[in-house]
Amino acid sequence: MALRVRYAPSPTGSPHVGNLRTAIFCWLAARKYGGQFIARLEDTDRDPSRYKPESIAEIEESLRWLGIVPDEWWVSGGPHAPYVQSERLNLYRETAELLVTRGMAYRCFCTEERLADMRQQQKAQGAASGYDRRCRYLQPDEVHRSLAEGRPHTIRLAVPLEGTTRYHDLVFGVVEVENRFVDDQVLLKSNGWPTYHLAVVVDDHAMEITHVIRGEDWMPSTPKQVLLYEALGWDQPVWVHIPLTIGKDRKKLSKRHGATQFVEFIRAGYLPEAMFNFLVLLGWSSGEENRELMSVDEIMERFTLEGIHRTPAIFDYDKLRWMNSEYIRRCNLDRLLELSLPYLSDAGLLDNAPSSEVRAYVLRVLSLIRDRMHLIADVVELARPFLSEPEKAEPSGLRMWLSGRGASERLECASKYLGTIGAAWNAAQIEEAVNQAAAELQIARAPIIHTLRLATTGVTAGPSLFEMLEVLGRERVLRRLRRAKEWVLEA
RNA sequence: GGCGCCAUCGUCUAGAGGUCAGGACGACGGGUUUUCAGCCCGUAAACCGGAGUUCGAUUCUCCGUGGCGCUACCA
Numbered sequence: 411m412a413l414r415v416r417y418a419p420s421p422t423g424s425p426h427v428g429n430l431r432t433a434i435f436c437w438l439a440a441r442k443y444g445g446q447f448i449a450r451l452e453d454t455d456r457d458p459s460r461y462k463p464e465s466i467a468e469i470e471e472s473l474r475w476l477g478i479v480p481d482e483w484w485v486s487g488g489p490h491a492p493y494v495q496s497e498r499l500n501l502y503r504e505t506a507e508l509l510v511t512r513g514m515a516y517r518c519f520c521t522e523e524r525l526a527d528m529r530q531q532q533k534a535q536g537a538a539s540g541y542d543r544r545c546r547y548l549q550p551d552e553v554h555r556s557l558a559e560g561r562p563h564t565i566r567l568a569v570p571l572e573g574t575t576r577y578h579d580l581v582f583g584v585v586e587v588e589n590r591f592v593d594d595q596v597l598l599k600s601n602g603w604p605t606y607h608l609a610v611v612v613d614d615h616a617m618e619i620t621h622v623i624r625g626e627d628w629m630p631s632t633p634k635q636v637l638l639y640e641a642l643g644w645d646q647p648v649w650v651h652i653p654l655t656i657g658k659d660r661k662k663l664s665k666r667h668g669a670t671q672f673v674e675f676i677r678a679g680y681l682p683e684a685m686f687n688f689l690v691l692l693g694w695s696s697g698e699e700n701r702e703l704m705s706v707d708e709i710m711e712r713f714t715l716e717g718i719h720r721t722p723a724i725f726d727y728d729k730l731r732w733m734n735s736e737y738i739r740r741c742n743l744d745r746l747l748e749l750s751l752p753y754l755s756d757a758g759l760l761d762n763a764p765s766s767e768v769r770a771y772v773l774r775v776l777s778l779i780r781d782r783m784h785l786i787a788d789v790v791e792l793a794r795p796f797l798s799e800p801e802k803a804e805p806s807g808l809r810m811w812l813s814g815r816g817a818s819e820r821l822e823c824a825s826k827y828l829g830t831i832g833a834a835w836n837a838a839q840i841e842e843a844v845n846q847a848a849a850e851l852q853i854a855r856a857p858i859i860h861t862l863r864l865a866t867t868g869v870t871a872g873p874s875l876f877e878m879l880e881v882l883g884r885e886r887v888l889r890r891l892r893r894a895k896e897w898v899l900e901a
Numbered sequence: 902g903g904c905g906c907c908a909u910c911g912u913c914u915a916g917a918g919g920u921c922a923g924g925a926c927g928a929c930g931g932g933u934u935u936u937c938a939g940c941c942c943g944u945a946a947a948c949c950g951g952a953g954u955u956c957g958a959u960u961c962u963c964c965g966u967g968g969c970g971c972u973a974c975c976a
Contacts, residue, residue: 418976419976420975420976422975422976452976454975454976455975455976457975460975460976518974522973522974525973525974529973532902533902535902536902536903537902537903538902538903538904538972539902539903539972540903540972562974564974566974582906582907585905585906586905587904587905588904591903591904591905591972592904593972596973596974598974599974600974601974603974605973605974605975605976606975606976610976625970626906626907626969626970627969627970627971627976628970628971628976629905629906629970629971630904630905630906630970630971630972631971631972633905651906653906653907653969654969654970656968656969658911658912660968660969661969662969662970688913691913691914691925692913693913695913695914695915696915697915697916698915698916698923699915699924700914700915700923700924700925701924701925702913702914702924702925702926703925719914720906720907720908721906721907721908721969722906722907722968722969722970723912723913723914724911724912724913725912726912726913726926726927728912728926728927729912729913729925729926729927730926731926732925732926732927733926735939739939779938781938781939781940782937782938782939783938784938792938807936844935855935856935856936858935859935859936860935860936863935863936864936869936869937870936870937871936871937871938872936872937872938873936873937873938874934874935874936875935875936876935
C-alpha cells in the first residue's frame with residue numbers, strides 16, 4: 411500500500427513543538443509504508459492578527475532540521491502543485507458552488523452581527539450553540555433577490571437533520587456523532603475564501619491523500635468533513651488522530667511551562683535526533699522491549715500507526731534534557747565542534763572563522779567537556795575557562811583555597827614542579843608534579859589540586875584537573891599561575 | 902451548558918483474566934573521585950471510585966468522577 415500523508419501547517423505563527431511532532435508521525439508513516447510525505451500550506455486565514463507569513467520560513471527550517479523534508483511541497487513543487495491553498499481558491503469556489511447546486515449546501519446571508527447576537531442568546535439561555543439554520547429555508551426568490559442586491563454571503567454545509575455520522579479512526583476506533591449535534595459549517599467565507607473544512611477536504615482529495623494524520627483537537631470536526639466527502643461522493647481517507655501534548659499542569663503547553671516554539675529548541679542547542687526520539691516517544695512506544703533511546707532507523711523498524719496512544723502526553727522538559735545529553739555524548743567530536751562554534755563566537759569567545767590551530771584546541775576542550783553538556787549552548791560556560799583569561803576567582807573558592815600563607819606556598823611549590831615539565835607536558839607528568847609538591851609540603855594533594863584549579867580557571871568546578879591543565883597547555887597554565895598570585899588573600 | 906475523547910508510579914510508559922504490576926526521567930540514599938558533572942549500586946513511588954461478569958479483576962461491561970478537546974466567516 412503506497413500511502414500518501416500530508417502535513418498541513420498554517421502560517422499563523424512560529425510552529426509549535428506539538429505541531430512538528432505531528433509532522434514526525436506523518437513522515438514516519440509515509441516512509442514506513444513506502445509512500446509520500448507531502449506538506450501543504452493552509453493559509454486561508456488572512457486576518458492580519460493571525461496571518462504571519464514570516465512563520466513559513468520557520469516551518470521550512472524546522473522540517474529540514476529534523477531531516478523530514480517533504481517529497482512534495484510548496485518549496486520543490488510536485489505533481490499536485492500548487493501546495494499553497496491561497497493559490498487554489500478556484501477549486502474551493504467551484505466545489506462550494508457544486509454543493510449548492512446539488513442542494514448539499516446553501517447560501518447564508520446572515521451578518522456577523524446577527525450571528526453574534528444569536529450566540530449570545532444561546533449562551534444566555536444555556537442552549538446548545540450552533541447556527542440556527544435560518545437561511546437554510548430561504549425561498550428561491552429570496553435568495554435571488556439578495557444575490558441581485560449583491561449582499562455578501564457565505565456558503566454553509568446542509569448537514570442532515572437526522573441520523574448519525576460515524577468514522578473509523580486508526581487510533582481511537584469508531585467515533586460517532588448524531589447529526590443533530592453537527593453544525594451547518596461555513597464552507598466558503600463571504601470574502602470568497604474557503605474555511606479549513608472545505609479546503610482540507612478538497613485538497614486531500616485532489617492530492618490523493620490516503621491518511622489524514624493530525625492532532626486530536628480535530629476530532630470533533632471530523633464528522634463535518636466526513637459529511638463533505640459523502641456529499642461530494644469521494645472516498646474518505648483513513649483517519650488518524652494523535653493525542654495532544656500538554657504541560658505539567660495538564661493545561662495546553664504554553665510559555666509558562668517552557669519553550670513551546672520548535673525553533674526555540676533548535677536555538678537552545680538540542681540535537682535533531684534527540685528531539686525526534688523524544689517527540690516520538692510522546693504518544694508512541696515500541697512495546698515490550700524496555701528501550702527508549704532509538705535512532706530514526708530503529709524507530710522506523712518498530713513504528714506503526716496503530717501503536718499510537720490515546721492519552722494526551724505531558725511534555726517533560728527534564729526528560730528531553732536528559733535525552734539530549736545522551737545524544738551529545740554519542741555525538742562525534744568533529745560534529746560537536748561544528749555545532750558548538752556558532753555558540754562560542756556568539757559569546758565572543760571565538761572569531762567567526764577560527765584558525766585550524768584554534769579549532770584543534772577547541773576539539774580537545776570538547777573532548778573534556780562533552781559528557782558534561784546537556785545542551786549545545788552549555789558549551790559556552792563549560793569552555794569559557796579554556797578560551798578566555800579568568801579575571802578573578804570565585805569568592806567562596808577564594809576564601810577556601812587562595813587565602814593565607816598556605817595558599818602562596820601551594821602556588822609557589824606547584825608552579826615550581828610544573829615548571830620543570832618541558833615538552834612532555836601531559837596529564838601524567840602534571841599529576842606527578844602535584845604529587846611532588848604535596849610531598850615537599852607534606853600535605854594531601856587535594857588542597858593543591860583545588861588551589862591549582864581555582865588559580866588556573868577562576869572557578870571551583872570543572873573537568874579532571876590533570877587533563878584540564880594538559881589541554882590548557884604549559885604556557886597558558888604557568889602564565890595563569892603567575893597571575894593568580896595577585897589574587898591570594900592575606901589572612 | 903452541549904458534544905466528543907481519555908484514565909497504570911509525580912512524568913513518559915510496559916503488561917496480562919491469576920505477575921513480586923516491569924523499564925526510563927525526576928526524587929532520595931550509598932559508592933567512585935580531586936571539585937562539579939558523570940558513572941555504578943540501591944530505595945521510595947501507580948493500576949480513579951462504585952457496581953456487574955468471573956473461582957478470580959487493575960485488565961471485560963455499565964455507571965460515576967476527573968482531565969482534556971471542540972463548540973468562529975481561526976486553523
